Amino acid sequence: MAKLSREGSNKEFNICLIGSGGVGTIAALVLEKSGRASVTAVLRSSYGIVKEKGWDIESVDHGPRKGWRPSRVVPSISDAAFGPSQSTAFGGPLPTGASTPMEPAKERYDFIVICTKQLPEQHAIADMIAPLVTPALTSIVLIQNGLNIHLPFTTAFPSNVTMSAVSMIGSFTAPPNIIKHIGPDTLQIGAHYHPEVPDSISLERTQTFIDMYRAGGAASCILAPDMPKARYAKILWNGTFNTICALMLMNVGEVQRSGAREKLVIPIMHELQAVAKADGHEIEEKLVREMAFRSPESSRWRPSMLLDREYGRPMEYEAILGDPIRRAAELGVHVPIMTTVYELLKLASWQVDNPSDAAAGDPTVV
Numbered sequence: 001m002a003k004l005s006r007e008g009s010n011k012e013f014n015i016c017l018i019g020s021g022g023v024g025t026i027a028a029l030v031l032e033k034s035g036r037a038s039v040t041a042v043l044r045s046s047y048g049i050v051k052e053k054g055w056d057i058e059s060v061d062h063g064p065r066k067g068w069r070p071s072r073v074v075p076s077i078s079d080a081a082f083g084p085s086q087s088t089a090f091g092g093p094l095p096t097g098a099s100t101p102m103e104p105a106k107e108r109y110d111f112i113v114i115c116t117k118q119l120p121e122q123h124a125i126a127d128m129i130a131p132l133v134t135p136a137l138t139s140i141v142l143i144q145n146g147l148n149i150h151l152p153f154t155t156a157f158p159s160n161v162t163m164s165a166v167s168m169i170g171s172f173t174a175p176p177n178i179i180k181h182i183g184p185d186t187l188q189i190g191a192h193y194h195p196e197v198p199d200s201i202s203l204e205r206t207q208t209f210i211d212m213y214r215a216g217g218a219a220s221c222i223l224a225p226d227m228p229k230a231r232y233a234k235i236l237w238n239g240t241f242n243t244i245c246a247l248m249l250m251n252v253g254e255v256q257r258s259g260a261r262e263k264l265v266i267p268i269m270h271e272l273q274a275v276a277k278a279d280g281h282e283i284e285e286k287l288v289r290e291m292a293f294r295s296p297e298s299s300r301w302r303p304s305m306l307l308d309r310e311y312g313r314p315m316e317y318e319a320i321l322g323d324p325i326r327r328a329a330e331l332g333v334h335v336p337i338m339t340t341v342y343e344l345l346k347l348a349s350w351q352v353d354n355p356s357d358a359a360a361g362d363p364t365v366v
Helices: 022-033 047-053 151-156 199-215 227-248 252-257 260-278 285-292 304-310 317-331 336-353 355-359
Strands: 013-018 037-042 055-059 063-068 072-074 111-114 139-143 162-174 178-191 220-223
Touching: 013 022, 022 037, 022 055, 022 111, 022 139, 022 162, 022 178, 022 199, 047 072, 139 199, 162 199, 162 227, 178 199, 178 227, 199 220, 227 252, 227 260, 227 285, 227 304, 227 317, 227 336, 252 260, 260 285, 260 317, 260 336, 317 336, 336 355
Parallel strands: 013 037, 013 111, 037 072, 055 178, 111 139, 139 162, 178 220
Antiparallel strands: 055 063, 162 178
16 A cells, blocks of 8 residues: 655655556656656566666666666555545545645545556556546546557546547667667647546646656657547557567668568558548648658667567557557448558467467478
8 A cells, every 4th residue: 555645745746657668667757857746656577676776777868867766666556556536625626636725635646647558458457547546636647559548548537637648759678677768758648538527627637747747858748639640640650660560570770671661661651541531630641751751761770569579578569550440440441451460460469479389380290
């Protein structure tokens, strides 16, 4: 059970961050650097080493930081929980989680920041975070891939603000406790408006988070007025380079030099562009070209899904390709190339999950 409270801290906000990998650890660092937040990071496999030694961070935005850790690290969501959720004293949502004369400081989280991989087939994160959420007060921030990732949260917590962020960052972990942050941290954040929370409150809390993130030294953090469009734009890159690199075990530069940019990447981007248009979001051709050519052909960048496959970890192909493919089917949009890459990634994922089966075949048996 968590012991941290605002009464024991001079920080304005209590934040729980779930998923302290390459992206999440940099987010925790930024939020702590803002001077406005005390961050509790939920770690799993890295808890022991980070508790003992902290993270050794090499950051393009923040410089070297040896042995850094947030205010608290805990090994599970249950260890982060304060206890039964409490409603606000006067029955309505506060503009922020700060104490007021009408409501004393409580042990609670003002923001829950979720930076885990999107693996809905394995984890129901909305159910898991329920012990951390104070109705009508805790705001939920999703720094994750996918399209309609907010729906489980607005359904489970209808009186709470939910926002999500599209992150463009180059950051990854290396054993045992190293964070290599080589590409600037840029975020677009937008509120997901829903009926039980006034739009003005959703916007205000989203802006509060943006201001805090900017104060912490992020390279860029801006308000996205059309978050669904921003998510489609992110998938232009994630649904092409990230997936093809993982499938072919190639880095970004190799994919480009091989000719796959013209034969696979741009055609898939055009399929995504068509899905977005049918869904009411116009993706300009200029943006397609920018995403297709944003990395030099000499790039040695190895995207997250490639690293996941190499390390035998689950891959986010459902969130990155499965979601837009399912949306395309609902809208009647034909996406054959994207579907082929998706099906091949499912085979690669099976191989990761069944290494003994994949290696056990007798090559002499037809």
